[in-house]
Amino acid sequence: MAEKIVVAGDIGTLIRLRVREGTKKTDPLVNLTGVTLTKFLVRKPNPASLENGTFVDVEWTAVVEGLATAGTLAYTTVAGDIDVPGTYIVQAKVEFGGLSRFHSTPVELLVRAIRRV
Numbered sequence: 001m002a003e004k005i006v007v008a009g010d011i012g013t014l015i016r017l018r019v020r021e022g023t024k025k026t027d028p029l030v031n032l033t034g035v036t037l038t039k040f041l042v043r044k045p046n047p048a049s050l051e052n053g054t055f056v057d058v059e060w061t062a063v064v065e066g067l068a069t070a071g072t073l074a075y076t077t078v079a080g081d082i083d084v085p086g087t088y089i090v091q092a093k094v095e096f097g098g099l100s101r102f103h104s105t106p107v108e109l110l111v112r113a114i115r116r117v
Contacts, residue, residue, distance in 0.1 A: 004107065004109050005109075005110045005111075005112065006082055006109060007111070007113075008082060008111050008112065008114055009114055011078060011079055013077040013082065014075075014076050015076075015077070015090060016072055016074045017072070017091070017104040017107060018104060019103070020102075020104070029070060029071030030102045031068060032071060034097075035064065035094050036097050037095035038064060038093075039060065039092070039093045040073070040091065040092055040093070042060055042088055042089070043055045043056075043089040044058065044084060044088045045086035045088075047084045061075070073092045073094070084111065085111050085112060085113040087111070088110075089106050089109075090106065091106040092104035
């Protein structure tokens, strides 16, 4: 699983994921022409729990970036998206009218606490 590192509270972080027909990097990219649903499925640490290792699942609405044939989805974070330090798991999901569905390989997003100087 690939990983990226950001800081808790970051706004405007661009996240890009490519959707392939399989799980290998050599598998063909999914042509996103005519896609009806584009989301990032996100599992992030639960801020309401004092128990370590608890998570909450959220969805971020992604957009097709560039040419649809490139199979790339993008999302730019807003306030509240990256609010808790820890490991976030991000996976793209696309659907074509409910008839076919594809997911990207999950990516780890490592969120560090803000350092006070």
